[in-house]
Amino acid sequence: MLKINQYIKKHFYYVALATLIFVNSAYSKVIIWDLGDTLLEIDQLAMAGQIGMGDLFFHSLFSWSSPIEIKDQVFKILNQIKKPTNRPHHPTYNEQLLPELICNWLEGSKDSQQISKEVNQFIDDPKNSKFFSSDRHKRIIKNSIEAMFNSKELAKNMKPIKSNIKLLEKCAKKNHKLFILSNFDAKTFNCLKKSRRFKKVFQYFKPENIVISSDIGLLKPDPKIYDHIIKKYNLDPKECTFIDDQKDNLKAAEKAGIKTIFYKGTKQLEKELKSQKLI
Known part of the structure; x- marks a missing residue:
């Protein structure tokens, strides 16, 4: 009986540990x-700093627009650069379809440099000036898109x-x-x-x-x-x-x-x- 009790005490720790692992x-x-x-x-403050705090402040002051409206405008510009395709399962953000360029970026079919080139060509084209209410507005949209697709800056923000x-x-x-x-x-x-x-x-x-x-x-x-x-x-x-x-x-x-x-x-x-x- 003494030997049995000693055996149980000796191996109790291992039995308890095994039981705990099994239960978990x-x-x-x-x-x-x-x-x-x-x-x-x-980080909204960091992002605003990159886009241009002064530009954002004065644009909001004079145009009565909010940061949410800036996001919508960015999506509108991106959709103008590349029209949405008929994806059977199109990704959304807050129930709004993601622009095709963002989809291309997230699925790895286009890198940030390719997208930045397309964006800059569109924004700098005089024919597309109608999309911007002012030079300040144009800078905000351009900087917002840059902040979105620049991997190092996005990670910092x-x-x-x-x-x-x-x-x-x-x-x-x-x-x-x-x-x-x-x-x-x-x-x-x-x-x-x-x-x-x-x-x-x-x-x-x-x-x-x-x-x-x-x-x-x-x-x-x-x-x-x-x-x-x-x-x-x-x-x-x-x-x-x-x-x-x-x-x-x-x-x-x-x-x-x-x-x-x-x-x-x-x-x-x-x-x-x-x-x-x-x-």
Whole structure:
């Protein structure tokens, strides 16, 4: 009896550890995160500085336009440079179709230099002066597009959403398998990964578990991109939850059998993660 008790005490630690690992693995899930506007966001102050703070201020003052209107005007110009194509699953941003040039950039079929050349040719062409209310307006549009497509500058103008990184950390502590599935330009993404500012974001993801649209030539909400991640990593869709801020992307994921969370804010995201027992 004494020898049995000694054996149990000696091996209790290993039995407990094995049990803990088994329990954690039995309840671990797969969480697929979007990147832009979910884990990272634009630093509006930094972006305004690059576009031209003075120009933005005086343009808003005299034309009564807002930064949202500037974005709409940028989209309008980009759509003039290259007309939208009949994509069966066209990417959207806040339920607005992304311009074809942005789609080309995010799927890797055109790089930022090619796009910048096309943009500058269009803006500098006197025939297109009708699109601009003033020289200041023209500079703002030109600088806005430059800030959008310049990989190094775009990376500098982004910042982590710190409150969401804390939720990401909680997911990691639950031993869930964590993935990124994002419509992103490869050059900008590489700039982000090299930056110390984003170290806390990417430390929770194995490099091989990051799927970027420009690396595979597919864009959300194309069903093929969800098939790609499921097949490549041999995932069970029923065990997966996808977090994104665009409704169309989530609808496509749901059709693939993946549970979803429509990201609207940190408190709501935390509540949803808890309801699915992921944290």
